[in-house]
Amino acid sequence: MSINEEQAAEALRDAPPIILEAGPRTTDRIPPPPSDVWELPHGTAWVYYGEGNGGLTRPVLMADGFSVGPSDLDLTWELLEYGPYPLLSEIRRQGRDVVLIGYEERSASILHNAETVMAAVTKAIERREGDHPLTVGGFSMGGLVSRYALAKMETEGLEHQAQLYFSYDSPHNGAWIPIALQAFAHYIKKLNADFSNQINSDASRELLWRHIAHWEDEPGTSERRLEFLRALEEVGDWPQEPRRVAIANGPADGTGNGVEPGVAAVIGKGASITGTELRTQPEGVDDLVARLRVITVPTREVRTSGLPDIDGAPGGTLYGFGILADALNSMPPLLGFKVENPIREHCFVPAVSAIAAREPATHDDLYTPLSDEELEKTPFHAVKLSSRNDTHALITEELAGWLLEQLP
Template identity: 60%
Template sequence: MADQNAPTEQQLAEALTGAAPILLTQEPGAAAQPAPSPDDTWTLHGGTAWVYYGSGHRALTRPVILADGFNSGPSNRDLLWEHLDSGAYAFLTELRHRGHDVVLLGFNERSASILDNAGTASEAILRAISERQGDTPLAVGGLSMGGLVTRYALAKLEHDMVDHQTAVYFSYDSPHRGAWIPIALQAFAHYIRKLDSRFSDQMNSPAAQQLLSQHIQEWEDTPTPSHQRAEFLDALRAVGDWPQRPRKIAVANGVGTGTGNGIEPGAKTFRGKGLAITGTELYAQSDGDDQLVAQLRVVTLKKPQIRTSGLPDIDGAPGGTLEGFGILADALNALPRYAGMASEALIREHCFVPAVSAVDIRPIATDNELYTPVNDLDPYDSGLDEFKLASRNEPHTAITEELGSWIIDRLA
């Protein structure tokens, strides 16, 4: 029998839709302070570029184009600047101090197709060439999805015989072999769709489907690579897979030793505590067949179970992490008390971009591939010319001196 004190579906829907959306992202709700005013702003088809001249420059001279990563909605200049420059290592400040001009590339919709946003990146590249004083080659790359956007943009320009004048391509923890959002989180997003569709919309967005190695469109679905991912990979192969002219470098926020992040397969990661969600439990992904990853309950008495087969122990794999379970718990705990959605993240994070994916050296379909000690591999197995992995598994796109200075040292 239902608890008479539990909220109705309508009350819960009003609470969810009246609050900030549940979105899986590293981005905080608001920047601590505004970004500096740019020296120039370019309005592009599908996005905006904010231009900051390097030390001693009064015009664009040594352009470094840096593309934003995945999220829902438009790029936020203040948040992007804060992420890149206000942490442990002031990446943008150091770039400008060394005489590079920073072109921050944002998109009107970060969850749109990578192929569409690559058109915006191509426009920014050609605009930089036309605005540049002198003939110093460009450096072009991006954070996370931004590394894939610019990878495709450069390769397509070459395929179309357009001179992109780029000497260095770089990516920062980009999922070249695919990214991972736990099936448990995807299932929960779709399970609450009728109450609030925004979380599900993010998981089903074109970019998410192109990025994720395994995807479900409905909570009952069997995980598979999305057809949109297959189409994106086909499009990438059609333009040569990688740009050939630039030197290609990348960094990973995961380690090269093959050591995981300590999350045990099958460990309970999240549990519902409020009246509306008690019975919901999420688990870390386990290898093998018929593995329980979620039990779902929101408002109703039903408790369907989500099970997977043939997936690896990927939540604990070496790589850049995302606090997916923590983000979910924090968002639900911020709802009004009457919503009955109090929750606890027993483990906050999971692997998001496996180390082998960020340096394009192994697929991410099996434990043997995910936990490969990259340091022991021949770097020629990668599509990159040079790469560096972090000394510890750390948050996805964490800007550290270890990785940030390595990139800057190699820019033209």
């Protein structure tokens, strides 16, 4: 069966959106009702008092990460509580209060969503009983949102009373979405723009180490990212008053995740997509990273030069190739979008980025083991790296247990 472009566009519109994010929800367990709900500028916070607390007493503020649309705090709770380690229960068991901060639009600028975190910090100080210092941080992009929020408050002379700032697998030196995935997103934009719009969103362009806005573009640093880095510099780059700690979901010893460079990750098999092949990132010059064909257009090639073999680098991983493949394979077979998916994941936040140790610019930057001297020279007072490559922002006992030990 052959279909035309209009039928393909309708099929893609009717299919689940292709969104690179954690999830979907994997349990029917419902989070407990919050002790309080704060309506904030551009967002909301769910507040859970610690065990034995009748009000906000020892606040731990946690900012949400990147996706599209409003924060799903049900999913945030699930990821932090119902995975390998019940972080939220452990925080509350210690008599500390959990404040989960979400945004009206997760793909909005980090600077925009920082206003939500700033408001949450101010409200926590107003609502707190006693004078126990705050902990403020976040997971993935949330670590950058809270970093900027606290630094801006200091620059403006606003009290945040945070004794600890933490980031959990946050891409301080940039995140990575394979150029092949970015190119495919933009290539199907005229059929369905959702995937392309996520890649080109304000937050995405601020986060990504290398970005393309169109499938034919040369990968580079987005002007939006440069503006974000300048905005950070204007507020001193880091909050100066709190102790700063960082966690990485990748190891310090240079061990990669096993993904080989320059090999097929997504291969088109259905009639509508035969000819498409998305590859992991190679290191060479003028190397093929993608062949693109959807419906009737001829097959196009995407090539890159001078990029490192970053898909296999030590760090937190994302099932980016798998998310795309699952979305395409969920469509009715007769529409011809079936693909094979030999490689499902790729490095998303290199370990060297999560602790702001190096730019992820070369193979050596990514894979050379981090020395004790380098670890001591990061912008953080303490860092914790995983003993293995984990899923991005995965809450493990190894990492979360260490974070609990840092809380004031």
